[in-house]
Amino acid sequence: MSTSIAFLKGHGTENDFVIVPDPGNTLDLGPGRVAALCDRRAGIGGDGLLHVVRSAAHPQAVAMAAEAEWFMDYRNGDGSVAEMCGNGVRVFARYLQRAGLVGEGDLAVATRGGVKRVHLAKSAADGSPGEITVAMGRALLPEGAVTVGVGEREWPARHVDMGNPHAVAFVEDLAHAGELSAAPRFAPAAAYPEGVNVEFVVDRGPAHLALRVHERGAGETRSCGTGACAVAVAAARRDGVDPAATGTPATYTVDVPGGRLVITERPGGEIEMTGPAEIVAEGEIDGAWFETLNA
Secondary structure (H helix, E strand, O other), X not given: OOOOXXXXXXXXXXXXXXXXXXXXXXXXXXXXXXXXXXXXXXXXXXXXXXXXXXXXXXXXXXXXXXXXXXXXXXXXXOOOEOOOOHHHHHHHHHHHHHOOOOOOEEEEEEEOOEEEEEEEOOOOOOOOOOOEEEEOOOOEOOOOOEEEEEOOEEEEEEEEEOOOEXXXXXXXXXXXXXXXXXXXXXXXXXXOOOOOEEEEEEEEXXXXXXXXXXXXXXXXXXXXXXXXXXXXXXXXXXXXXXXXXXXXXXXEEEEEOOEEEEEEEOOOOOEEEEEOOEEEEEEEEOHHHHHHOOO
């Protein structure tokens, strides 16, 4: 392959991604190549990679093609495959808008976690892009006690499944989570056979939270959309709030290191996440270099 490969770079609350448009699913993006592209020193750099493919062209998405034209083939920064990425969906939608493939309004995006409904708000009067809301699906709250630990500290955690697994721990100080360069330990091991995203959470005020997160396959990131949703649900239940019982939506503001997300849980169980998404650069990957990478 001597020709160059187009890419873009984007982020949602500083959760950053390499974006590779490939409508026909023609590129061989194996784990080695994804990890190399996401490398912050020898590659482009990112928490993950958004492979933009038409659903009809991807075997894992073809069944969703009638409902969603585009498939977010998401990979973690280490090259592993992930079910979903909430910030990634917003950035994915922003790319489609920038490319002229979709406009403001409603959009369906296929993911390994199912079809996600997205709404792109109108641009502001100054021309800045509007925020993006993603219907993230329902949270599952598996039974069973879970603990997470860093160093000598250990906390009880709430298991929340947002299509990917989360362990939410409420702590006194976010600094107690340490550097988060390595994955926090958890128990029992059987609770998360494929690893887990771990959120450490403090209260900032009524219905206002702040978090730090270790994302499996990426390390500590500046933001995690599914993690913010998991945190809001865990906090609501801790606070005795269940929209299904009250018939009233519950909204939490969640501060992440890279910005702010607003999470709303509807009485029917649907969780909506609203936040920004930006495309900051675009360029070309050298095809000859790409060929030298281990797939």
